[in-house]
Amino acid sequence: MLDKLVSQILKSDKIAIARGISLVENESKDANELLKALYKETGKAYVIGITGPPGAGKSTLANYLTKLLIEKGYKIGVIAVDPTSPFTGGALLGDRIRMQDKAMDKGVFIRSMATRGSLGGLSKKAKEACEILDASGKDFIIIETVGVGQSELDIAQTADTTVVVLVPESGDAVQAMKAGLMEIGDIFVINKSDREGSDALGVALRTMLHLKMKKDGDRGETPVVKTIASQNKGIDELYEFIILHKKYLESNGKLEEKRKDNLIKQINELVNDKLENKFWTEEKKSVLESSIDKISSREVTPYDFVDELFKN
Ligand SMILES: Nc1nc2c(ncn2[C@@H]2O[C@H](COP(=O)(O)OP(=O)(O)O)[C@@H](O)[C@H]2O)c(=O)[nH]1
Ligand SMILES: [Mg+2]
Known part of the structure; x- marks a missing residue:
């Protein structure tokens, strides 16, 4: 499916271009593959x-x-x-x-x-x-x-x-x-x-x-x-x-x-995005959520908290 889209975009087909941009806009998984195929x-x-x-x-x-x-x-x-x-x-x-x-x-x-x-x-x-x-x-x-x-x-x-x-x-x-x-x-x-x-x-x-x-x-x-x-x-x-x-x-x-x-x-920017996505696992997100009160009440510092996050 992607191959066809690529070849149609290269032929400047309007509908294909629109579909390609929609993939990008919707952050679809195919968007990356499409961009890779087109880069040359x-x-x-x-x-x-x-x-x-x-x-x-x-x-x-x-x-x-x-x-x-x-x-x-x-x-x-x-x-x-x-x-x-x-x-x-x-x-x-x-x-x-x-x-x-x-x-x-x-x-x-x-x-x-x-x-x-x-x-x-x-x-x-x-x-x-x-x-x-x-x-x-x-x-x-x-x-x-x-x-x-x-x-x-x-x-x-x-x-x-x-x-x-x-x-x-x-x-x-x-x-x-x-x-x-x-x-x-x-x-x-x-x-x-x-x-x-x-x-x-x-x-x-x-x-x-x-x-x-x-x-x-x-x-x-x-x-x-x-x-x-x-x-x-x-x-x-x-x-x-x-x-x-x-x-x-x-x-x-x-x-x-x-x-x-x-x-x-x-x-x-791509590296930052990738690192951020990789770093924020569901587990880490929930640790943050459950720790925010302690940080807010000064029991734990944000600095120690982040150090701790990086250890896991
Ligand atoms: N008087 C005058 N109005 C203009 C001129 N260029 C654009 N406009 C009007 O200014 C408004 C805003 O234009 P638009 O192109 O949508 O601005 P944008 O928000 O910068 O994209 C529209 O009503 C245009 O018709 C100009 O050179 N003179
Ligand atoms: Mg405008």
Whole structure:
């Protein structure tokens, strides 16, 4: 059964891709086997991360960027990791593309992943979904995440190019810096440029990015692009900057370096998961449960308790 799924995914069959991602999402036992079987075929897609505050226009931007990439003849996968998306009433990813042109729908696979369980788990699942899309032969994969929590920043960081979307009303650039977005952005987008305050945000952003450049050197000024995503404006320019960044990474071995760093992180996470699962046997869990009162009443210290757990 798995063999068939693998070969269908490699043929870019949509239903098979969807099933594969469901296996990953549901933490099915087959998911690991599937990922193992596909691994050799991964590493070919270029991953674009789009992150920023809720409502900034990430989905709208992703939609038009997808459209542009499809028009250029590329095969695209889109993963939207947005725990808030069903409730914000924002643009539903993919709807616009589907409505505009049925033919365009062919080269694109779009999937939303919502929070089921922990966000940390979601970041792992999103990366695994990415591997499935990669193996299926997509040229570009776009991952949309809300840039608010650490694990979402983690997802954005695994992208080859990370696009940070800000809007005039989402507070100033200082806010973005606090959220850790300044550090991870390879390209900054000021969306909703039809609204007041976009020039001021641009000035503040450039000042901060200038300081950042002094710190990390050789790439030059980080690009800032103004867009009006809802009117499909500025997307061409964004695309140009993505390609420029891609060429920059590819030309100096940085892409390979970045991906190797990410692999080390991924392996660390897998080891941690495995160790944790192995460690917390049912017996240990019940020992913890029955000891918590003693620890809470200061009869036993957490430190001695853990030492004791490791002895068994
Ligand atoms: N005025 C204006 N509205 C926009 C622009 N881009 C997106 N929007 C709207 O902002 C809302 C949120 O967009 P959405 O793409 O769902 O944001 P996300 O939460 O970041 O994915 C939607 O109603 C969009 O139509 C823009 O450039 N200008
Ligand atoms: Mg969205």
